[in-house]
Amino acid sequence: MRYRVMADTIAAAIATNRFGLGARPGDIDAIASDPRGALHGQLLGPAPVLSRIGLPDTASILERVAELRMQRKEAKRGLSTGSPGEAAAQPAVENLPALLRPIYVDDAAARVQFAVASDRAFLERLVHFWSNHFAVSVDKLAVLGIAGSFEREAIRPHVLGTFQELLLAVEQHPAMLLYLDNAQSVGTYSEVARKLSRRRFRDGTAGPKIGINENLAREILELHTLGVDGGYSQADVTEFAKVITGWSIGGGQGRQHGGDPGRFFFRAGLHEPGRRRLLGREYRDGGHEQGVAVLCDLAGARATARHIATKLCRHFIADDPPATAVDRVAAAYMGSSGDLPSVYRALIDAPEAWVEPLAKFKTPSDYVYSSFRALQLPLPDGPKALAPFELLGQRNFSPGSPAGWPDRSPDWDGSAALLKRVEWADQVGQRVGSRIAAPERAAQTLGGVLGERTRQAIGRAESGAQALTLFLASPEFMRR
Amino acid sequence: MTHISRRRFLGQGALGIGALGLSGLWTTRLAFGAPGVGADGRVVFIIMRGALDGLSAAPPHGDPGYAALRGALAIPPPGAGDGALPLDGLFGLHPSLVFMHERYAAGELALVHAAATPYRDRSHFDGQDVLESGVSLPHASESGWLNRALQLKDAAGARLGIALGANVPLVMRGRAEVASWSPSKLARLDDDTLQRITDLYSKDPVLSQRLADALASNAIAAEGQDMQEDTASAPNAMTMNAPAARRGGAARYLETVRALASFLRRDDGPRVAVMETSGWDTHANEGGAQGQLAQRLAALDAGLGELCSALGPVWRNTAVLLATEFGRTAAANGTRGTDHGTGSAAFLVGGAVVGGRVLADWPGLGAANLYEGRDLRPTLDLRCIMKGILHQQLELSDRELDTVVFPSSGEARRRAGLIRA
Numbered sequence: 001m002r003y004r005v006m007a008d009t010i011a012a013a014i015a016t017n018r019f020g021l022g023a024r025p026g027d028i029d030a031i032a033s034d035p036r037g038a039l040h041g042q043l044l045g046p047a048p049v050l051s052r053i054g055l056p057d058t059a060s061i062l063e064r065v066a067e068l069r070m071q072r073k074e075a076k077r078g079l080s081t082g083s084p085g086e087a088a089a090q091p092a093v094e095n096l097p098a099l100l101r102p103i104y105v106d107d108a109a110a111r112v113q114f115a116v117a118s119d120r121a122f123l124e125r126l127v128h129f130w131s132n133h134f135a136v137s138v139d140k141l142a143v144l145g146i147a148g149s150f151e152r153e154a155i156r157p158h159v160l161g162t163f164q165e166l167l168l169a170v171e172q173h174p175a176m177l178l179y180l181d182n183a184q185s186v187g188t189y190s191e192v193a194r195k196l197s198r199r200r201f202r203d204g205t206a207g208p209k210i211g212i213n214e215n216l217a218r219e220i221l222e223l224h225t226l227g228v229d230g231g232y233s234q235a236d237v238t239e240f241a242k243v244i245t246g247w248s249i250g251g252g253q254g255r256q257h258g259g260d261p262g263r264f265f266f267r268a269g270l271h272e273p274g275r276r277r278l279l280g281r282e283y284r285d286g287g288h289e290q291g292v293a294v295l296c297d298l299a300g301a302r303a304t305a306r307h308i309a310t311k312l313c314r315h316f317i318a319d320d321p322p323a324t325a326v327d328r329v330a331a332a333y334m335g336s337s338g339d340l341p342s343v344y345r346a347l348i349d350a351p352e353a354w355v356e357p358l359a360k361f362k363t364p365s366d367y368v369y370s371s372f373r374a375l376q377l378p379l380p381d382g383p384k385a386l387a388p389f390e391l392l393g394q395r396n397f398s399p400g401s402p403a404g405w406p407d408r409s410p411d412w413d414g415s416a417a418l419l420k421r422v423e424w425a426d427q428v429g430q431r432v433g434s435r436i437a438a439p440e441r442a443a444q445t446l447g448g449v450l451g452e453r454t455r456q457a458i459g460r461a462e463s464g465a466q467a468l469t470l471f472l473a474s475p476e477f478m479r480r
Numbered sequence: 481m482t483h484i485s486r487r488r489f490l491g492q493g494a495l496g497i498g499a500l501g502l503s504g505l506w507t508t509r510l511a512f513g514a515p516g517v518g519a520d521g522r523v524v525f526i527i528m529r530g531a532l533d534g535l536s537a538a539p540p541h542g543d544p545g546y547a548a549l550r551g552a553l554a555i556p557p558p559g560a561g562d563g564a565l566p567l568d569g570l571f572g573l574h575p576s577l578v579f580m581h582e583r584y585a586a587g588e589l590a591l592v593h594a595a596a597t598p599y600r601d602r603s604h605f606d607g608q609d610v611l612e613s614g615v616s617l618p619h620a621s622e623s624g625w626l627n628r629a630l631q632l633k634d635a636a637g638a639r640l641g642i643a644l645g646a647n648v649p650l651v652m653r654g655r656a657e658v659a660s661w662s663p664s665k666l667a668r669l670d671d672d673t674l675q676r677i678t679d680l681y682s683k684d685p686v687l688s689q690r691l692a693d694a695l696a697s698n699a700i701a702a703e704g705q706d707m708q709e710d711t712a713s714a715p716n717a718m719t720m721n722a723p724a725a726r727r728g729g730a731a732r733y734l735e736t737v738r739a740l741a742s743f744l745r746r747d748d749g750p751r752v753a754v755m756e757t758s759g760w761d762t763h764a765n766e767g768g769a770q771g772q773l774a775q776r777l778a779a780l781d782a783g784l785g786e787l788c789s790a791l792g793p794v795w796r797n798t799a800v801l802l803a804t805e806f807g808r809t810a811a812a813n814g815t816r817g818t819d820h821g822t823g824s825a826a827f828l829v830g831g832a833v834v835g836g837r838v839l840a841d842w843p844g845l846g847a848a849n850l851y852e853g854r855d856l857r858p859t860l861d862l863r864c865i866m867k868g869i870l871h872q873q874l875e876l877s878d879r880e881l882d883t884v885v886f887p888s889s890g891e892a893r894r895r896a897g898l899i900r901a
Contacts, residue, residue: 139759181763184815211814215763218602218820228603228618234852237602391665393646400529400758403605413686414647414660419694422677423666457680466673473677475684 009447011035014357016445018480019316019348020121022370023445032447039348042120043341047127047160050152052110058149058174061103062262065145066251068099100145104138107148108396109385116372116379123159126344128365129315130155133308134170134224135404136179138397143179147397150175163308163338164299171220171295172264174249180216180402187245187272188212212272217241219402225298227307232279239278244291246271305333311407312343317352318359319408325350357449358479361409364392366480367421371428371472374445375436392420418478425472433465442471449476521832521873521899522744523752524787524800525626525651528780529608530761532804533818534825535856536773537577538591542570545845553768553812562769567591571838575769576777579785583829584836590898592826592865593840596806596858598892602820604761607805612651614863614886621887623654626752628885629870630656633751642697642743644736644755652754657689659750661697661743663735668698700749701739730779737783741790744798751874760804764815784829796831799869799899803827803862809854810845821855826862832873832899839865839895867894872901 009028015035016023031038118124131151138144154173158166170176177183186193188211196210217240221232248267250259259265266288276283276290281297283290298304309330313321325347332346347353362370368388372379379385389396393412399405406412439458442450454474461467471477539555540546541564547554555574556563564572565581571591573581583589599610599618606618614625630640634656641658643649652658669677674695681688736755743749759776766773780802788795807824823843829835843849843857851857867881871894882890 181815181817184764186814213763213813213815213817214819222603222605228601228606234602393662401604401761410650410653411647413690414643414645415690415694415697416660416662416664417646418687418690419698420646420662420664420666422691423664423669426669426673427666453683454680457676461676462672466676469673470676470680474680475687478687 008032008035010357010449011354013447013449014354015039016121016447017370017449018353018357018360019125021115021118021125021366022121022373022480023447024373024376025441025444028444028447036348036354039122040345042122043160043344047156047158048114048118048120048123050110050114050156055107055110055152056103056149058146058153059260059262061100061145061149062174062249062251064099065096066261068094068096070253096141097144100141103145104148104397105383105386107152109379109382111148111151112369112385112389112396113379115369121373127151127156127159129312130159130166132399132404133311134166134176135399135402136175136397137399137401138395139400140179143175143397146175146178158340160341162299163304163333163340163343164296166340167224167295167299168292170224171216171244171291172247174262174264177216177247177249177264180219181213182216182244183248185213185216185241185245185247186210186270187242189274190245190272191269193270212238212241212245214238214241216247217244220295220298223403225295225307226301226303227310230301230303230307236278239276240294242272242274243276243278243283243294246288247291299338302330302334305330305338308343309333312347313350313352314407315360316347317350318356322352325352358476360480361413362478362480363405363407363412364394364417364421365389365405367392367478370445370477370480371425374441374477375428375432375468377428377432388424392424393417421478422469422473426469428472429465429467429469433463433468436464436468438464438467438471441468442474442477446476451476520797521751521875522794522798522830523626523869523873524740524744524798524830525752525754526780526800526802527608527611527649527651527754527756528760528802528804529604529756529758530804531604531607531806531808531820532760532824533762533766533773533808534593534804534823535807535810536766536768537574537777538567538593538825538827539564539572539574540570540593540842540845541572543842543845545847549811549845550768551812552816553766553818555769567838570842571840574774574777576774577781578778579781579788580827580829583788587836588831588833589827589829589835590833591838591840592828592860592862593838594823594843594856594858595803595826595840595860595862595865596823597862599806600822602806602822604805604820609650611803611805611862612649614651614866614889616889624649624651625866625885626651626754627654627656627658629874629876630654630658630752632876632880632884633874639693639696640750641752641754642740642750644740644753649754649756652752657693659693659697661694661701661739663732663739697743700743700746703742733779733783734786737786738790741787741794744791745794762808762817763813763819764817766812766817798830799828799832799873800830801826801828801865801869807856810850810856811854822851823856823858826865828865828869828898834897834900861892863889863892864895865898867892868896868898871896872899 009032012028012032012035015031015038016027019039115124136143136147136150138147150173154169158169193210214237218237222228226232246267248265250263250265251261268287271287274285283293309326310321313325313329317325328350329343329346333343336342386396442458454476458467458470461470536553536555541557558564558566558572562575565575566572567584580589597610598616599607609618612624613621615621633640639657639659641652643652643658643660645660646662648658648660681691740753740755744753757780762773791798803826804824807821808818809821813819841859843859849857863886870876870881878894881894
């Protein structure tokens, strides 16, 4: 094994560190005879399921939210009508963040542990890539409890399916409908809006204003499918927003009741009726089916293929992806009708991906995952598992915007960001440096990418702690 | 800047990171320094990411169309309960903007309204790109307008710019070397390890530069936090949601503002700073005089108050521009919020500003006046304001502004008289 030529361990380092989430000891040796084949192998078999006892599904989380809201309403009513004695007897009703935060922590920590332990880390990186492509953020309270279940339910099962399946699952998931405000979007000429305006007319008061919210429609076109230069107009956005009015969530009280609580529900009464013309095609009014038809066309569009190919190549090859690679990956998308494994295979087979090791500066998440994997550190439970991500500037499930976390070096290599990483590396070095032989570990996990300068610096360190710090802080480990 | 002040900085800097042995790192090349900048002007650019609702932040309560268009989102006119803070007959400020209103009265705040960049679509990400790059098309430049302004001033690699955040946003990216700073909970490294990492990076131009910048910035920021007892405490509003939008966010925001002040206070420190705020994308339940947006505005306002007091006398030389990528729809949407629009408000505040006035060519909110029938029509190019600030604060010529800082932007004429002579 140790007589293998250098070129193999460079390719193996690219396969484990750039395509995967970071080499564990032994990973590079294990695949050095055929790094590309090893990646292809990870695409075989069903997508891994993150199942862990105690992780609830979206519907049950949203049901608990609804229950809590009811209890609070009742508690309020009790306070205003009941005697002081009765009010005091009301059990304290917990607030929404107190209910949702532990669910968020459990889910995010399970995800971290899953990623650190994964044998199919390329596939796991792809799951994270799609979660980021279809970003939801826990900065919005409505998403706090369900960002994790969103990934488990809408992303993971489809990561080896077609883009169309993935898209349909995502846009009908309650997390996305809440994050981008579609659950409450109402057609101006919908049944419900017409009823309301008649009532308004009778009693002479202006009722609550209801209408369309175009947020989800715009981001589907701009971020999820065609891309910002994909050739759509404001009129297309507005028309599309009308198409997906009624895409909402089941449950609700009284007249609003309908569907399965906490699951996707097409509320026909909120849907804007009529044919719609957008992106050069006409869609007959088929209720829910109208939106499905638009999404299917979007999934098949050439602009979508290009947009997805560009993002994948940027993530897996270089900040400014070579046009030749993008062309081939986009062609694989079109040629397979968006079959994702075919797209991934084109990516693995792109020669451009194997030319330049260390082409990408790691994001904070990349950095933490690869550290934990290289060092085989036992992961703490709960909030402690999440702390490093937040410290280094990438809190789990909280990209700042619907565009997701950015994916180029200048977004991550600021001086303060770098110093934080180095300080964190030092902390890790001090904690476990005496137990891990850094020189050997660096060679095992960086393979042929480990440079002479770094090798010497680690070898000459004054202590095990310092050696480990230098390994984690090295230019080679900062990049992938 | 005198030789003495630099030497004092070196001593304090070294102490600040507990790394006396490293003071050799800070040769003139690595320290902050401002040789070659004649003016004392300071420029702070606060990016409001997410598209600020200018019609709520600075309500045109005197426009006959306003109340009806906005419905429940409308800010009541001055004098009414929770009413706008009065500016003139037409405009007011959101009732959360108490400090900013005081500055208006003191002649230190100018409201800029119905303004926009040249960008006319409605993507946050492209809109922010244009706001920051200073060119008319998205993704057409890898550098930002503030960095190009610094390039013209950047004698001998002096760090004239700083980004308050872990990473440098586009507006500050480019050839001129800039630093970044953000609060850290992590322990500092010991001298020996730091020295070895510095050596390890010495053949890596990017990492070695970044590390040196970070150490220099930390030293200065540490001084600022030590001085916080001396500065006036922030208004109560800071206990509410800061733009960071999470627990502890308010405290971190204040810490960042104080650090910002400590950078700008120095004679030999940076002259230009950028800070980012987010959470302005109010698609649902935006609120009016109270609510979601009101809380964010209050936090922003309190942060400015803190900046003013922490800057002390340097506030007199400071111009702060607060701007966003575009505005929001003139009418409320179906979910008690507003969707992406076009024209919005911006604010120019600081002791150097010729304030107490509104800079706007008001297009009106009548149906026929709205841009594409839905948005506040932009009648003022934000670049005119940016140029006006840089012209006086950094002493840049019109030729430099029209060709280098904002390439091929001659049609956006610099607005004169924004800054006290």
